[in-house]
Amino acid sequence: MEATPGTRPRRGQELELEVSGLAHGGRGVARASGYVVFVAGALPGDRVRARLDRARRDYGEASVLELLAPSPERIADRCVHGGAPCPGAPWQGLPYERQLAVKQAHVDDALRRLGGLAGYELEPIEPALAEWRYRNKLEYTFGTTAGGELTCGFRPRGSWRGVVDVEDCLLASERNNAARNELRAWAREHGLPAYDPESGAGVLRNLVVREGRRTGQVQTRVVTTPAAIPRPPADLHTVVEGPGGGTAGPTGVLGEEHLEERIGPLRLRISHGSFFQTNTEMAERLFAIAADYAQLDGRQRVFDLYCGIGTIGLLLAPAAGEVWGLETVPEAVADAEHNARRNGLENARFVCADARLGVRPLLERAGPPDVVVVDPPRAGLSRKVVRRVIECGAERIVYVSCNPTTLAPNAAQLAEAGYRLRRVRPVDMFPQTPHVECVALLERAP
Numbered sequence: 055m056e057a058t059p060g061t062r063p064r065r066g067q068e069l070e071l072e073v074s075g076l077a078h079g080g081r082g083v084a085r086a087s088g089y090v091v092f093v094a095g096a097l098p099g100d101r102v103r104a105r106l107d108r109a110r111r112d113y114g115e116a117s118v119l120e121l122l123a124p125s126p127e128r129i130a131d132r133c134v135h136g137g138a139p140c141p142g143a144p145w146q147g148l149p150y151e152r153q154l155a156v157k158q159a160h161v162d163d164a165l166r167r168l169g170g171l172a173g174y175e176l177e178p179i180e181p182a183l184a185e186w187r188y189r190n191k192l193e194y195t196f197g198t199t200a201g202g203e204l205t206c207g208f209r210p211r212g213s214w215r216g217v218v219d220v221e222d223c224l225l226a227s228e229r230n231n232a233a234r235n236e237l238r239a240w241a242r243e244h245g246l247p248a249y250d251p252e253s254g255a256g257v258l259r260n261l262v263v264r265e266g267r268r269t270g271q272v273q274t275r276v277v278t279t280p281a282a283i284p285r286p287p288a289d290l291h292t293v294v295e296g297p298g299g300g301t302a303g304p305t306g307v308l309g310e311e312h313l314e315e316r317i318g319p320l321r322l323r324i325s326h327g328s329f330f331q332t333n334t335e336m337a338e339r340l341f342a343i344a345a346d347y348a349q350l351d352g353r354q355r356v357f358d359l360y361c362g363i364g365t366i367g368l369l370l371a372p373a374a375g376e377v378w379g380l381e382t383v384p385e386a387v388a389d390a391e392h393n394a395r396r397n398g399l400e401n402a403r404f405v406c407a408d409a410r411l412g413v414r415p416l417l418e419r420a421g422p423p424d425v426v427v428v429d430p431p432r433a434g435l436s437r438k439v440v441r442r443v444i445e446c447g448a449e450r451i452v453y454v455s456c457n458p459t460t461l462a463p464n465a466a467q468l469a470e471a472g473y474r475l476r477r478v479r480p481v482d483m484f485p486q487t488p489h490v491e492c493v494a495l496l497e498r499a500p
Contacts, residue, residue, distance in 0.1 A: 056115065062089055065109040069116065073100045073125075076156050078164065078459055080144055080488025081115075093114050094212060095139075097147050117212055127152065132186070133224040133486070141211040141218075142192075143486035147471045154179050154482060157490040161458045161480045169462030171475050179480040180343070183335045186224045190265045190315075191332045194220065194234055196241075196248035196258040204248055206238040206261060217248075221483050225486070230263045233272045236287055237261055244284045256301045257281045264326070267334040268316035275326050279329075292372025293326055312389075317341070320368055322393050328386040329362045333483045340454065340481045340491060341369050343428060347477065347495040349376050354424035357416065357446060359439075364390030364402065366427055366454070371399045378420050379404040379414050409435075413442035427452045434460025437467060444471045451496040456483075459494060465494060472499050 063069060063086050070439075071084035072459070082096030084104075087215025090113040096102050101123040128147045133140035145153055158179045165171045182188060182412040197205040207220035222231050249256035262275040275293040276286065286292040293311060313324040317338055324330045331337035344366055348356070350373035358367035361379030363386050371377045371394075379402065383386050387406040393401040405416060420497060421492040426448040428435065434457060435443070443451065451473060455461035458480075465475050473496040480492040 060061075061087070062111075063087075063091075063109060063114060065106055067106045067109075068119065069104055069106060070115070070122065071096075071102055071104055073098055073102065076160075076488070077103070078160055078488075084116075086114075093118060095144065097125050097128055097145075099127060115321050123131075125328065135207060135220050135223070136218040138184055138210065138218065140223060140225065141208050142223070144211070145488060146486040150185050150485060153485065154181055157482060157488075159479055160488075161478065161490060161492050164462045165465065165475070165478065166456035167462075168459055169466040169469075171462065171465055171469065174475040175477045177477060177479040179482060180336075180339055182333070182482045182485045183339075184484045187227050188333045188335065189225045189227075189230070190267050190334050191330075192223065192226050192230055192234075192263055194261040194263070196261065198248045198250075204238065204242050204246070204258070206234060206241075226263070227265060227267075229270070229272050230265050233263045233274055233290055234261060235251070235379060236290060237274055237276065237292070237482050240284075240287055246283060249279055257283065262326075264313050264324075266313050266315040269314045271314050273313045273326065317365055320365070320393065321391050322363060322365065323396070324363055325385045325389050328389050329385065330365075331483070336481060336483045337365070340483065340493065341366055341491045343479050343481065344452050344454055345370055345373070347450070347493060348373075348425050348427065349450065355421065357413075357420075357423040357426045357448070359413070359428045360430050361390060361404065362386050362429070364404060366392050366429060367402055367404075368393055368397060368399055370427070371402045374401065374425075376420070377402040378416060378423070380407055380409055380416060381409045382406065409439050409442065413439075413446065417446065421448055423448045425450045425452065427454070429454040430460075432457040432460065435464045440464055440467045444468065444473075447498075449498050453494040453496065454491070455494065456489070456491050458490065461494060462490065465496065468496050473497065474499050 069086050073082035073084045075083040077083050082089045082093040093116045095118040102118045103120040104118050106114050106116045108115040133143045133438050194206050196216050205217045205219040207218045247256040250258045257278050260277040264273045274290045277295050315322050353375045356374045356377045358379040359383045361367050363408045367377040367379045384406050387404050390404040477495040483491045
């Protein structure tokens with residue numbers, strides 16, 4: 055039913071809505087008698103019957119109950135599990151060129167509306183090299199069917215109950231899918247039950263499958279409750295990990311602890327607890343843009359904050375005077391140091407410290423940088439970390455962002471301190487989703 059004109063819809067009310075656009079985060083935007091409703095699972099041009107799950111003062115949040123009339127531009131879903139669209143591909147009904155246009159617009163909107171920024175060059179979005187089968191890592195959950203059979207797949211979209219079994223996810227490669235299916239078959243053969251969070255019974259919690267796209271190596275990681283389990287298949291290099299972070303099983307770690315990968319000229323070691331971009335091919339494009347923005351000529355000192363396993367810093371090292379990486383995860387720092395030695399890059403050093411506390415000691419130790427590279431998580435930089443970046447006094451800041459809505463206020467704070475946002479390049483790392491990465495160049499005003 056429609057909301058009565060002049061009244062705000064109530065929580066739980068069913069509404070018939072026309073979706074007009076897409077908001078940051080990917081939900082459809084509709085209006086019910088002027089009241090803004092964000093609709094999960096809806097695309098522009100759709101007419102839907104939806105239930106209002108949350109009713110706030112200025113807007114509501116709804117979920118689709120029925121697609122009454124699809125958008126004229128909607129295309130058929132390709133990745134479907136158990137009769138429902140893959141929860142990891144919420145935009146697969148949107149033609150790819152339209153996805154790119156929306157992401158480009160979202161980056162510009164965030165910078166202008168949330169950051170109050172202007173005068174920058176918004177470069178054309180870098181399209182993905184592959185629209186499907188691009189992920190080098192996927193996480194799955196174990197569950198149980200009503201008939202008691204073990205499943206391994208994804209939670210239904212918008213729900214924490216149940217697990218939709220997966221045979222072939224089109225976001226993953228054939229190798230990734232084969233590894234998951236082999237682990238599930240092994241678990242079924244040995245009668246290993248899924249963990250039930252309500253009763254506390256069961257063994258198998260989650261499965262992570264990581265792949266070296268360039269090396270062909272596949273690593274699986276099974277997270278369990280404390281339990282002794284049979285040895286997993288020998289060809290899967292499996293790490294079995296208990297809930298406290300320690301390993302479980304008859305021999306603890308059953309296979310290789312590190313994944314090998316290549317990015318450009320680098321050969322990298324990745325520990326299973328270290329972060330690595332989940333789209334290897336587009337990570338190369340992202341880092342190439344960052345290198346172009348850095349404008350190195352062999353003399354500069356570079357600070358690489360949130361450096362992870364050192365990928366960006368090590369790619370910049372041949373064109374830099376020296377590179378200093380800062381990372382809070384000890385496992386990743388160990389990987390970065392190993393990767394520097396392995397690739398013969400003697401001018402790259404890495405320090406295990408939080409950026410909030412570690413920048414000042416690094417300035418005292420290394421001296422001020424010419425270029426600062428930051429690649430923070432989705433939450434962006436805290437205001438205090440931005441102040442630490444400003445204290446570095448670098449001529450250029452290269453900001454690699456996975457969330458334009460947090461890049462915008464960070465860039466605004468840097469602008470207040472005398473930096474100017476010059477260039478921004480969106481990069482589509484995650485086709486079929488609303489997520490967009492971008493690289494931004496800020497230069498200190500003369």
